[in-house]
Amino acid sequence: MSKISKFLDLIKRQALNEVVLVCGNQSADLDSIASSISYAYFHYQKYRFTKGLVIPLLNIPEKDLALRKDAEFVLTQNGIKRSQLWFTDDLSKFDQFKLIMVDHNVPQGEVAKSRLTHVVGIIDHHQDEQKYLDSAPRVIEECGSCSSLVLNYWYDLIGEDVGECATLLASAIMIDTTNFTQRVKSHDEKALETIKMLGIYNVSAFTTNFEKIQESKSDLEGLSMNDILRKDYKQFVFDGNTVGVSSIVKPFSWLDKHFDIDKETKSFGEEHKLDLLVLMTAYTTNDQFKREISFHDVLKDLSERCIKGMKDKLDLNRISGNRFTQNNIKASRKQVVPYLEQTLTNTD
Numbered sequence: 001m002s003k004i005s006k007f008l009d010l011i012k013r014q015a016l017n018e019v020v021l022v023c024g025n026q027s028a029d030l031d032s033i034a035s036s037i038s039y040a041y042f043h044y045q046k047y048r049f050t051k052g053l054v055i056p057l058l059n060i061p062e063k064d065l066a067l068r069k070d071a072e073f074v075l076t077q078n079g080i081k082r083s084q085l086w087f088t089d090d091l092s093k094f095d096q097f098k099l100i101m102v103d104h105n106v107p108q109g110e111v112a113k114s115r116l117t118h119v120v121g122i123i124d125h126h127q128d129e130q131k132y133l134d135s136a137p138r139v140i141e142e143c144g145s146c147s148s149l150v151l152n153y154w155y156d157l158i159g160e161d162v163g164e165c166a167t168l169l170a171s172a173i174m175i176d177t178t179n180f181t182q183r184v185k186s187h188d189e190k191a192l193e194t195i196k197m198l199g200i201y202n203v204s205a206f207t208t209n210f211e212k213i214q215e216s217k218s219d220l221e222g223l224s225m226n227d228i229l230r231k232d233y234k235q236f237v238f239d240g241n242t243v244g245v246s247s248i249v250k251p252f253s254w255l256d257k258h259f260d261i262d263k264e265t266k267s268f269g270e271e272h273k274l275d276l277l278v279l280m281t282a283y284t285t286n287d288q289f290k291r292e293i294s295f296h297d298v299l300k301d302l303s304e305r306c307i308k309g310m311k312d313k314l315d316l317n318r319i320s321g322n323r324f325t326q327n328n329i330k331a332s333r334k335q336v337v338p339y340l341e342q343t344l345t346n347t348d
Ligand SMILES: [Mn+2]
Pocket: 031, 032, 103, 125, 145, 146
C-alpha cells in the first residue's frame, strides 16, 4: 500500500472538525487532482494534524470521475482508489470549512456555493484575480502546470519527502507540458530538476507513461456527447451572463460523425441554464497541434459579440456558421476565458 493511500485512509477516519479543504478547479483535470491530493499529503507530512485536518476534495460529483480516464489511470497507478477520495457529494458532511485553492484562485462550482468561511491558501497558474490577498501561501505564477508550483513550494518546506507524490505530480506536469516540450516555464524546469534529483526520473519510462496517460485522456469510447461536454468543463458568470466552456480532445469533424452537435449543445446549455456555450477543441493531426472553437447561443444572443471581440486575439478563421479554426494555438482556455470576460463586460 502506498504512503499516499495510507494517508487517505487515515483522514477518512478522522472527526470532521476544523476542516480545511484543498480543492482544485471545477474541471477536475489531472493537474487539479494531483495538486490537491499532493498538497494535503505534504501538509500532513509537515504538520500532522496540528494545523487542522486538510482534506483533498475533487470539485466534481463522484460519478464524473469515470469520464476522466487519464485521471483514473494515474490514480490507480499511484495506488489510490476512488473510495478514498472526496467529492462534491461529500460537501454536506461539513458544517463549515476553510479552503485552500490549487489550480484556480477564485472559488468555483459547488465548493463556492457551500459553507466556506475563509480562503486560507492559494497555489495557482491562472490569471490572478487579485482576491484573498492575505491568504498564505499565495503563490500565483505563470507556468505550464500548477503541479510544478505545488512540488516546488513543498520541496522548500519538506525537502526530499516530496518524493512520495513526485510520480503523481510528474504525471500531471507531463500532460500539461506535453512531456516537457510545450508551455514550459522556469517553475516547470525547477520541478523537473527536483524530480531528477530525487532519482525517480527515467526518460524512456516517463515518456512511455506519458504516452499511455495521453492515450487514456483522448479515449472518448463509450461517452455520450453530454459526457464529453462535462468531462473538462468550466462555468462562469460575466456581467450577468452565464457562460460554459468545454474543452474537447477531438476535432469537430470527429464529433459530427458521432453526434448532432447543435441539438446536444442546446440541451446541455438548457440543462445548465447557460446564456452561451463555448466549445474548444484541441488535437494533434499529422504531428501538428490544432485548435478550433465554436460559440452556441442558448438563452441570450452573445456569440456575435464574442466572435467580434475575440477574432483578432485568437486569429479565428470561419469553418462554417459559428465554428472557427483558432490559429492562435497558444491560447488555451486559460487565456480564452479572460478574453471572454473582457468581451462580455465591455459595454462599449
Ligand atoms: Mn492547471
